[in-house]
Amino acid sequence: MNKDKKPLNQFQAGYAVFVRNRWAVFCLIVLGLLYTTAIFADFLSPYRYDNEDRSYSFCPPMKVHWKNEQGALSRPYVYATSFSFNEVHRRIYLEDKAQKFFIRLLPKGDSYRLLGVIPWDRHLFGVDSPGRLHLWGADSRGRDLFSRIFWGARISLSIGIIGVAISFVLGLLVGGMAGYYGGRVDNVLMRICEMFMMVPGFYLMLALRAAFPPHLNSFQVYLLIIVIFSFIGWASLARVIRGMSMSLKEREYVLAAKAMGLSDIRIIATHILPHTMSYSIIAIMLSIPGYIMGESALSLLGLGIQDPYASWGNLLSEAMGIVSIQLAPWILLPGFFIFLTVICFNVVGDALRDALDPTLKVEG
Amino acid sequence: MTVLALKNIKKHFVTATDWRGRPQHVVRAVDDVSLQIAHKESLGLVGESGCGKTTLARIAMKLIAPDTGEIILGGKNISLLSQTQMRPLRRKIQMVFQDPFNSLDPRFTIRRILNEAMLLSSLSTAEKEGRFRELLLAVGLSPDILHRFPYEFSGGERQRIAIARALAADPQLVILDEAVSSLDVLVQEQVLNMLLDLQQRFGVTYFFISHNLNVIKKLCPQIAVMYQGRIVEQAYRESLLNQPQHPYTKNLLSAAMSYRCDRDFVFDWASSKMRWTQKTKGHFVLE
Ligand SMILES: Nc1ncnc2c1ncn2[C@@H]1O[C@H](COP(=O)(O)OP(=O)(O)OP(=O)(O)O)[C@@H](O)[C@H]1O
Numbered sequence: 001m002n003k004d005k006k007p008l009n010q011f012q013a014g015y016a017v018f019v020r021n022r023w024a025v026f027c028l029i030v031l032g033l034l035y036t037t038a039i040f041a042d043f044l045s046p047y048r049y050d051n052e053d054r055s056y057s058f059c060p061p062m063k064v065h066w067k068n069e070q071g072a073l074s075r076p077y078v079y080a081t082s083f084s085f086n087e088v089h090r091r092i093y094l095e096d097k098a099q100k101f102f103i104r105l106l107p108k109g110d111s112y113r114l115l116g117v118i119p120w121d122r123h124l125f126g127v128d129s130p131g132r133l134h135l136w137g138a139d140s141r142g143r144d145l146f147s148r149i150f151w152g153a154r155i156s157l158s159i160g161i162i163g164v165a166i167s168f169v170l171g172l173l174v175g176g177m178a179g180y181y182g183g184r185v186d187n188v189l190m191r192i193c194e195m196f197m198m199v200p201g202f203y204l205m206l207a208l209r210a211a212f213p214p215h216l217n218s219f220q221v222y223l224l225i226i227v228i229f230s231f232i233g234w235a236s237l238a239r240v241i242r243g244m245s246m247s248l249k250e251r252e253y254v255l256a257a258k259a260m261g262l263s264d265i266r267i268i269a270t271h272i273l274p275h276t277m278s279y280s281i282i283a284i285m286l287s288i289p290g291y292i293m294g295e296s297a298l299s300l301l302g303l304g305i306q307d308p309y310a311s312w313g314n315l316l317s318e319a320m321g322i323v324s325i326q327l328a329p330w331i332l333l334p335g336f337f338i339f340l341t342v343i344c345f346n347v348v349g350d351a352l353r354d355a356l357d358p359t360l361k362v363e364g
Numbered sequence: 365m366t367v368l369a370l371k372n373i374k375k376h377f378v379t380a381t382d383w384r385g386r387p388q389h390v391v392r393a394v395d396d397v398s399l400q401i402a403h404k405e406s407l408g409l410v411g412e413s414g415c416g417k418t419t420l421a422r423i424a425m426k427l428i429a430p431d432t433g434e435i436i437l438g439g440k441n442i443s444l445l446s447q448t449q450m451r452p453l454r455r456k457i458q459m460v461f462q463d464p465f466n467s468l469d470p471r472f473t474i475r476r477i478l479n480e481a482m483l484l485s486s487l488s489t490a491e492k493e494g495r496f497r498e499l500l501l502a503v504g505l506s507p508d509i510l511h512r513f514p515y516e517f518s519g520g521e522r523q524r525i526a527i528a529r530a531l532a533a534d535p536q537l538v539i540l541d542e543a544v545s546s547l548d549v550l551v552q553e554q555v556l557n558m559l560l561d562l563q564q565r566f567g568v569t570y571f572f573i574s575h576n577l578n579v580i581k582k583l584c585p586q587i588a589v590m591y592q593g594r595i596v597e598q599a600y601r602e603s604l605l606n607q608p609q610h611p612y613t614k615n616l617l618s619a620a621m622s623y624r625c626d627r628d629f630v631f632d633w634a635s636s637k638m639r640w641t642q643k644t645k646g647h648f649v650l651e
């Protein structure tokens with residue numbers, strides 16, 4: 001018996017290939033940071049998503065000062081802001097040098113529940129009232145964009161993950177069964193899949209959204225969006241898994257399991273689906289961006305998450321007018337985050353493809 | 365007492381159809397085969413590659429459905445049972461598959477593989493563990509391998525694991541489909557001896573399938589010869605080997621016999637650094 005020879009299993013070997021791809025590792029870290037900020041958004045951001053002050057409407061990003069008037073190093077601070085109107089009655093914000101607000105660690109602010117359980121009211125940083133801190137500017141209602149981007153990450157990023165999870169369970173189940181049973185079961189399930197794949201995703205999404213009442217509360221809308229996306233997304237996966245399942249069921253270990261009297265469901269779950277794992281992981285990574293963009297698109301059109309809740313899509317809806325983009329370009333920032341996330345998922349997905357299964361064939 | 369009887373089994377594969385779905389080309393994999401296997405009278409099935417041996421074995425296991433014919437397991441006609449009705453009967457008849465590299469799930473540890481085979485048994489976890497060890501020892505493997513994965517084993521070792529798995533359910537009949545064909549001759553010999561030994565210990569009967577008559581004649585008192593989907597000759601071992609009747613059997617026997625050599629092996633043995641000697645003309649051996 002060859003005791004010393006212990007070949008790397010596929011995932012260990014894949015890991016080695018993956019970490020050699022620096023760019024992908026970097027993107028993975030960025031994703032990790034984005035998800036961490038989403039989880040701790042309430043603590044990391046100085047304000048709650050709905051904390052507004054109309055006197056800061058479209059307030060530009062504030063300058064953080066490190067030196068005092070004498071030019072000596074000081075604790076970081078911002079000046080108070082005041083505004084006047086220009087000739088077309090637009091607000092011009094100016095720094096009011098008479099009053100400064102030091103940026104403090106752990107100031108008291110809006111109360112929240114950390115991780116959904118621990119009630120707390122301190123934030124990582126902020127300024128004491130009556131001052132306000134808008135690092136990345138404010139939106140039309142004077143809400144802090146920095147805070148809202150973090151809060152929006154919660155919705156935008158979680159929709160991708162949860163939506164993908166649901167559609168993958170569906171896709172694996174349907175694909176696994178269709179391939180394993182073959183015959184009529186396969187025929188019926190695949191025709192259903194094709195019906196979903198035939199309709200362009202975006203129209204299906206709009207149609208499904210239209211099929212539900214317009215006045216749902218935000219949590220319902222959130223769930224609805226997830227359900228809609230899962231509904232659209234499972235079909236293409238099911239088709240691929242079906243193909244793999246068809247070839248896997250011919251393996252002799254599947255026949256052996258059958259000969260031992262295992263139930264079909266058990267065989268599919270233990271001998272068929274685990275072997276489609278590396279394909280599934282790659283497909284998951286590469287399809288999450290679609291979900292994030294889909295949510296953004298729906299919310300941008302005003303069909304998704306509604307004000308005052310923040311998602312990256314509905315944050316961008318403020319940027320739909322050319323005037324607001326010209327006067328307040330910082331409201332485009334959420335778009336950058338969408339871009340960043342999508343790029344990162346794609347890079348990581350591609351790297352996983354190289355690492356796990358270069359030919360995307362059924363595993364051995 | 366008959367363990368397994370196959371009556372008039374037929375299985376034709378349609379490999380091509382015309383545009384109306386009518387069969388264009390049909391492979392007669394199994395063509396009207398009847399067999400009986402008596403308790404403790406292992407039957408060997410010999411036949412060339414592609415003659416339908418595996419198909420027949422899978423039909424006997426009810427892994428594929430025959431076109432026509434009856435399968436009688438322990439006196440009970442099982443040909444019409446559904447897969448679910450079949451499940452409790454499964455442990456009576458087990459199979460060792462042809463390809464040892466394909467018959468063990470690469471993601472399963474040996475323990476999990478064996479455990480799966482005993483899923484329907486009522487033993488406790490500790491009892492099962494004891495049984496795993498007993499089985500592994502019986503097939504000549506160390507019981508310490510339970511936590512390891514199939515890829516860590518050679519073909520012969522895997523085949524032993526597959527045999528242990530087949531025996532785990534305590535079957536009456538084990539179908540061995542080319543169980544030793546992919547092994548080298550010495551390992552083949554070991555596994556065959558082990559199978560003979562297991563037959564005594566566990567009281568199982570074998571349905572042993574092979575294209576190699578030499579292997580079969582060691583293990584099976586009865587031999588059936590299959591040719592192009594049909595059984596062309598069946599008899600007790602001695603009778604079949606001494607007086608083959610069907611031309612195909614005669615062919616098979618003469619092919620399995622000794623090789624004639626009419627040329628001398630050419631080897632410049634004098635210039636080799638090793639100590640070679642020439643025993644007879646053109647026959648060299650290292651000392
Ligand atoms: N699912 C199938 N569809 C079509 N033809 C098949 C199928 N399975 C087997 N056949 C054909 O049936 C014939 C018998 O195949 P089988 O596997 O039973 O042969 P075998 O005797 O086991 O051969 P070997 O010794 O090479 O294993 C072959 O010609 C094969 O091509």
Ligand SMILES: [Mg+2]
Nearest residue numbers: 417418419462
């Ligand atoms: Mg075969």
